[in-house]
Each structure stands twice: as structure tokens, then as C-alpha cells.
Amino acid sequence: METDPEMQRLIRRWTPPEPSADRDRRMIRRYRSSDSVTRAAGWRAIWRRFLHAHLSVPAPVLALLLLIAGCLVILSLGKPDGPRQRMDGFEPVVLPQINVSRAEAAQ
Amino acid sequence: MDDAEHQLVVLAAHGDERAFRALWSSHRDALYRFACWMLQDAAAAEDVVQDCFMALLEHPARFDPSRASLRAFLLGIARNQCRNRWRRLASEVELKEETMGYDPQTLDAMASNEANAILDAAVGRLPPLQREALFLFEYEGLSLEQASGVARVGVGTFKARLYRAREGVKRQLAWLAKERA
Secondary structure, eight states: OOOOHHHHHHHTTOOOOOOOTTHHHHHHHHHHHOHHHHHHHHHHHHHHHHHTOOOOOOHHHHHHHHHHHHHHHHHHHHSOSSOOOOOTTOOOOOOOOOOOOOHHHHO | OHHHHHHHHHHHHTTOHHHHHHHHHHHHHHHHHHHHHHHOOHHHHHHHHHHHHHHHHHOGGGOOTTTSOHHHHHHHHHHHHHHHHHHHHTOOOOOOOOOOOOOHHHHHHSOHHHHHHHHHHHHHTSOHHHHHHHIIIIISOOOHHHHHHHHTSOHHHHHHHHHHHHHHHHHHHHHHHHHHO
């Protein structure tokens, strides 16, 4: 069965009424509040929220935090490396006396 | 294309809003046209379009890209939604049997909004199944196989509906043009 060009031309002159201006917004709102979508997106949303999280900190608080962090770094650098070892009973090894002589002199 | 759309459906059902927006912007206008054509009520048509998308997201596995395009699948959902509304309203109008011819030139001569109103009136007098056949095949340009798939009937039945729809619109246009004159 072929299309009827005359009929097609006529009915394609028909245009639907303009949709409401907030059509897209209403649909997206409904999508976001949908139970099935919300359930599926639950864990994903938690990760997304974590990865895209923003934290606003007042400048004085930030300065104070940086100061404290700086002090902690300086204090940790001032400490000796590694654990302290007890030196009780330690005696240094007596190094043997080594004489080096030329081979010619020995002959 | 269908595989890509299938992927978008899965993503949208799992909360990917960007995927949902892509689907929405691709198909909302075609579904809205269909729902307006069937219901002749813009507000109800918008509700139908929203319901179609929510039905798709609630049961994404029902969409099988090997059986139909997403557009045809969504039109099938829209069709059911419209029929449910029709049943609730129980306002099906019987088509009057008129035997007059029609002159397409009459409609051509009218202003666009007037022609729109007359087409609306002519189409509004068609039984819903004929109205649907006319839209899917002549307006939306689906093939006979696709359109009969959306209408869930055999190709033969669909052709018969389409034939009656064409004849019905011609009669209605002739009658309306005569009334106007």
C-alpha cells in the first residue's frame, strides 16, 4: 500500500498546539523524584556527591588550619629520625693495627 | 542507532540524567504530536508523553531493540495510554456516513490556523483506531510493518483501517468545507 501524497500533504499541514513552557522542567523533576530511578541511582549518587563535593571554609579558619598544619610539619621535622637506641653496655670494636709495607722493602 | 538508544535507556533507568535528557529531547515532540492527534487535548497529551517515559524507565527491559525502534516502542506505549484515557472518557464519536467528495484546494486556500482547526475537526470525528492509523502511516511516515506493529494488528487489518481513515477524512473535509461555505 502506497502513501496517499494528497492526504499526506493535507494532514501534514496540521500542527499540534504549542506545549507548555515548563514541559521539560516538569519532566526532569518527575524523573529525579521517580522511585525506580532514585533506587538505582542511590549508590551512584553517593559516590557522585562525594567526588563532586564542595566545602566552603572561611578564610580565617583556613589560615588557622594551614598554620596548625605548618607547625605540625615543623615539629615532626625537628625530631630525630627513627627510634632511639639504648647505648648501655656498648663498647666500640678495637680496630686491629695494620701496617702496610712495600714488597721491595721486604725483600 | 538502536543499540546506542538501548544503551541510553539502560543508563537513564540507572539514574543517568544526561542519558535521559538525550532520550527525552529525541522523542518528546513525536510523542506529543501523536498524543495531541489522538486526544486533541494539549494538557492531556503532555501527561501522556511523561507517562510514556516513566513507563520506559520503570521497565527498561521491555524495550527490545531487535524487535522495534525506540520511537515505535514509545509510540506503542503512547497508544495504550491514549486508549486508556479514551476508555475513561468514553467519548468515542461515531463517524457519520457521508458520501460527498472533497476538494483539497478548499483547504489550501485557508489560512494556516483555520486549516489546522478544520483538520482537527475532521480528524476528531474519526474513530480512534482509524485516527491512529492515519497518523502513524501518513503523518509520522512509518512503514506498514512498523505502523501495524505499533497498532498491534496484522498488516491487512491496518491497511483496512487506513483506507477507512482516508475516506473518512475526505468526507469530513468535504462536509466541513460545505458547512463553512
